[in-house]
Amino acid sequence: MNTIESKLAELGVTLPDMGHAPKAAGNYLPYVVVGDMVYVSGQISQDDNGPVKGVLGDDFSVEDGAKAAKLCAISLLTQAKLACDGDLERLVRVVKLTGFVNSTPNFTDQPKVINGASDFLVMALGDAGRHARAAVSAASLPLGVAVEIEAIFQIK
Helix, strand or coil: CCHHHHHHHHCCCCCCCHHHCCCCCCCCCCEEEECCEEEEEEEECEECCEECECCECCCECHHHHHHHHHHHHHHHHHHHHHHCCCCHHHEEEEEEEEEEEEECCCCCCHHHHHHHHHHHHHHHHHHHHCCEEEEEEECCCHHHECEEEEEEEEEC
């Protein structure tokens, strides 16, 4: 097991088998590799039971939102692993996250929600997990999910 996979195991996270990685739900690719950069399409909050739905500022707490964002980060790493032909040791760093939070018009804690993904990536990858970021509100998200996050990774 490689170093990143070992760290994930310490955190109690096992990435899905490559055949079970989230698939594109439309006419787009789950990721695109250009040179040493991997652009990962938005990954929605989902677990083994399906989409994690909720509206921040209404029926979903900031803590629940942060957990949903962590689920997105796990899917992002899964896509990055696919882009690296199954070898996460090729991952150099997380460059940028863009997080979308399904929230009410008055909700202003989007950054606290997306911290769930950011904090997880730093725990899993150390300094290579530090990244630029945007955290924005959305009036709704696909399937009613609470969070969707896209990412850019650098690989070798």
